[in-house]
Amino acid sequence: MAEAHAAVAFSFSITHEGWDVNFDREVLNLVYQSGVRSWKKRIARLLNNLHNGIYPGHYSYLCVIISLVSIMHLYGYDVPFNLPSKILSISPAKSIYWQLGACTISSVSYWLSAVFFLRYSLKMLFMYKGWIYESPVKGSKPSLATKIWATFVKAVGSWNTPKLYSYQSSLPRLPLPSLNETMTRYLKSVRPLLDDETFNKMEKLADEFEKGIGRKLQFYIWLKSWWSTNYVSDWWEEYVYLRGRYPLMINSNFYGIDAIMLHPTTNQAARAASIINSLLRFRRLLDRQELDPILLQDMVPLCNWQYERIFNTTRIPGDEADKIMHFSDSNHITVYHKGRYFKVIIHHKGRILLPAEIQMQIEQILKDTSEPQPGEEKLAALTAGLRRHWADVRQIYFSKGVNKLSLDAIEKSAFVVVLDDFPYEFDMLDPTKLDNYGKVLLHGKGYDRWFDKSFTLCIGNNGRLGFNAEHSWGDAAVMSHLWEWVITEESYEPRSDAPILAHCLEFVLLDEAENIRFDHNGNALGNPEFTPPPPSRLNWDIPAQCQSAINESIYIANKLIEDIDLRIYVHDNYGKGFMKSCSLSPDAYIQMALQLAYYRDAGKFCLTYEAAMTRLFREGRTETVRPCTIESSAWVKAMDDKNTSVEKKVELLRVACTTHQRAYKDAMCGKGIDRHIFCLYVVSKYLEVDSPFIKEVLSEPWRLSTSQTPHGQTTKLDLKKYPKCISAGGGFGPVADDGYGVSYIIAGEDLLFFHISNKKSCPTTDCHRFAKKIEQALADIRQLFFEYNELKKD
Known part of the structure; x- marks a missing residue:
């Protein structure tokens, strides 16, 4: 009865004097404030749209x-x-x-x-892209x-001064390459992987495709390229992500790690409150379009459409395909702790709750001793299992009643927060701690992350944190921007809502001066201005049959977790400073090191994937760069050839890096290979036409899948002044069963992080062994240049 009474806003009764109405002022005020905030956002959106419409x-x-x-x-x-x-x-x-x-x-x-x-x-x-191809060498002129x-x-x-989305209508469409261009680039990319007989077969298949069915398929894509904003992105989102029936955990979702060189507080509630507040401040900047658009060369904008779905977004399971559900606003977050879900209100009278106020709410959750309801603790395993299974369970058990209300609370929340009851550890002398840190963020226990949400914020009981992000709504670069902004803002950005800090110097770093977010006890600075709304438990009615369905997903999740291995290799011998001194692109340098490491590890070359962004075009996402080239394979073979001189090895490396840079720039400019072939494949399926060439192309596994975690997207981040204020990057699972997933971040002049994953069930891959190969490859390249420089002196 008490719950029923709390659910209504007013009650009434009939007396001899007439109607007696008792309004619940607190609830009505909450409704009123929500409406006011909603209308303010609508007006702000209207003004921003008008501004962007005439930019x-x-x-x-x-x-x-x-x-x-x-x-x-x-x-x-x-x-x-x-x-x-x-x-x-x-x-x-x-x-x-x-x-x-x-x-x-x-x-x-x-x-x-x-x-x-x-x-x-x-x-x-x-549309002009000539500036990309011009040499970035110091002293060169455009x-x-x-x-x-x-x-x-x-x-x-x-x-006019641009807002976040001002450039959207001015961005050009993604250009469609000709069939001949794509066929030529493809054949060149696979030459080092195929023997003469197999390569001649591929040449024949490509020629037949180009002169035959390829023309018809190309025509339909040409029509789509003129009719739609981007001829790739919608199909890529639907067929690569949303139609996938495999589990999201490990296979699709990715993770990001805290700035591990900093540890501002060991108070879990305070750190959670600080980061939650920063995330909400970032969301407010997005809503108001006050976030500065990212400009390359301070002139050329990147497409920002993915930013719209960072918050208030979830992936809904379906029978044949999932869908992305984005809500225009949300005034709460969902918090998971010890098997229980809580709804936490994060706004009061039109403002974001202060860190000290959010800390009060988090502490109430941590002190709550109630037990999980039947089936509640491992409920999120459904989001980690097979998608069709989750869709069926959702329809049967979560489409009405209290379960629907609670599920809506999770899916409509700004994001999900997980308060783990164990520490996230980092120790340079014990690499296994960082490896476990990454595993915790990649998959957790298989049932303690809501893998459908756009992102889940995870916080250890020692105050360290990270995130797990769903991939279909956006790419890692967007989450990296958010994460970089949050960490930077927490580390040395002055707080406008903390009066006690008004006298502090601007940009004070945590480990060099006064802590600007936490007091000497590790609590969030500042005093609560009011007692915030207490967290409310989400209620569930999960019958035994549903619990059995949850256990099926747990079984799938456990099998995936048991089979995944992860190694996070911290390379602190040198970084991009030395690479630039060799007049080489750091990314190309690292990609060549990975090629050398893989060849030594497997004894052969493999099809290699590197992600490049295509956000120079409207609604652009990514394109594939193929680092394994004729030039890179020639250099790799020369490195272990005692008969090849040092000068020749350096020359081959420079040529390989130049080739890689050119391919990377081509991909950025819409001159890639794989997205075009992917779209040709989609059209062929619609027309029910089989192509031996496309079938052969798609049968090739990506045994080495790589990606660089970008940083420096936030203008206020200055790594020269504050080299410790950077995330350790993040990672993902391997694409092929017998391959590696490698994510790396160039964290500074003398620091690199490599996140290497593989499946334990494969006898030929071992991420720990591969990390050693990468370490040796990087050491060998540095030694090569030491010897080369000595020869130049002589």
């Missing part, structure tokens, strides 16, 4: 034009195209009011014409074409 124009220029046109017309001067007079010729009167009205209409026409001219001029300018292009970009873009 790079501005409303102030409209006022200026109206004034000029009105003055010119009233004083008898000629106005361009004589629009006011033409409008007056069809007006019922010629009074001053009609004349001003005609001038206003004319001015709006002039202004809109200028706006569209500027916008399409910007789009045409962004070409005349690039100088002219840069001048126009700055001139057109300087008319």
Whole structure:
């Protein structure tokens, strides 16, 4: 009865004096504040959309034009195209009011014409990609074409200050390569992997495809490239992610780790409160579009459409395909602790709760001694198991009643927070601790992360943290930006809502001066301004049959966990500083080291995947770079050839790195191989046409899947001043059963992190052994340049 009473906003009864109404003011006030906040966000979105709709124009220029046109017309001067007079010729009167009205209409026409001219001029300018291919060597000068292009970009873009999504309509479409270009690039990429006989067979298949069915498939993709915003992204999201029936855990989701060189507090509740507050502040910047758009060369924007789904987003399981559900707003988060789920309100009177207030809520959860309800503790295993199984269970047991209400609370939350009851540890002298740290974030226990949510924030009981992110809504670069912003903001960004810190120097680092987020006891700084709403337990009614279904998913999850191995190798012998001193791209340098390490590990080359972003184009996501090339394989073989001179090895390495850089830039500019072939495959399936060439291409496994974790996306991050303020990166599972998943981050001038995964069931792969091979490869390349420099001196 008490629960039923709390569920209503008011009660009434009939007396001899009439109606007696008792309003629950607290609930009505909560509803009122929620409505006010919702309308404020709608108005803000409307204003932002209007701003973005006319970018790079501005409303102030409209006022200026109206004034000029009105003055010119009233004083008898000629106005361009004589629009006011033409409008007056069809007006019922010629009074001053009609004349001003005609001038206003004319001015709006002039202004809109200028706006569209500027916008399409910007789009045409962004289609130029010559600047990417010009040498980044220090002291080199850009070409005349690039100088002219840069001048126009700055001139057109300087008319207005951009918001986060201002550039979206000015970004060009992803270009569609010709069949011949893709076939040529593909054959060149597989040459080092195939013997002469097999390669000749592939050449014949490619030629038949290009001259045959490929033309028809290409025609349909050409139509799609003109009709849709991006000819790849929607199909990539649907067929690669949402139609996958495999478990998300390990196979798709990825993770990110804390800034392990810093440990601001061991208080779990305080650290959770601090990061939750920072995440919500980032969400507010997104909602208001106050986050600065990322600009390459301070001029060229990246597409930001993925940012819209970072928060309030979940993946809903389906029978044949999942779907992504994004909610426009959410005023709560979901917290999981010791098998129980809590709904936590995170707004009060139009503002985000302060860290000290959130800490009070987290502490209440940590002190709660109630037991999980039947089936509640391992409920999230459903999100870790097979998708069709989860879809069936969801429909049967979670489509109505209390289960639906509680599931809605999780899926509609801003994000999920997991408070683990064990520490996340890091020790340079004990690598296994960092390995376990990564495993905890990658899969946990298989039932203590909500793998469907856009991301789950995980916090150890010693205050260290990380995240697990779902992949279909966006790519790792977007989560990396969020994570970098949060860690940086917590580490040395002055807090506007902490008056006690007003006197602190700007950009104070945690381990060098006063801690700006936590007091000497490790609690969140500042005083609560009110007692925040207490967390509320989510209620469940999970019958025995549903618990059995949960156990089926737990079995699947445990099998995956038992089979995965992870090694996080910390390379602190040197970093990008030495690589740049060799006049080589750090990314190309590392990719060549991985090629050398894999060849020594497996005794052969393999098809290698590296992700490159295509966000220079509207709704761009990623493209594949193939680091295993003719040039890289020649260098790898030369490294272990005693008859090859040092000079020759260095020359081959430079050529291999140059080739890799060129391929990476081609991929960024829409000249990749694999997304085009993927779209050809999708069309062939729709037309029910089999292609021996495409079948052969898609049968090749990616035994080495690699990705660089980007950083430096936040303008306030200065690693030269604060080299410890960076995440250790993150990782993912292997793509092939007999392959490796390798993620790496160039964390500083002298620090690299490699996250290496493999399946234990494969007898030929071992992430610990492969880490040693990477270490040796990096050492050998450095020794190569030491010897080369000594020879140059002589």
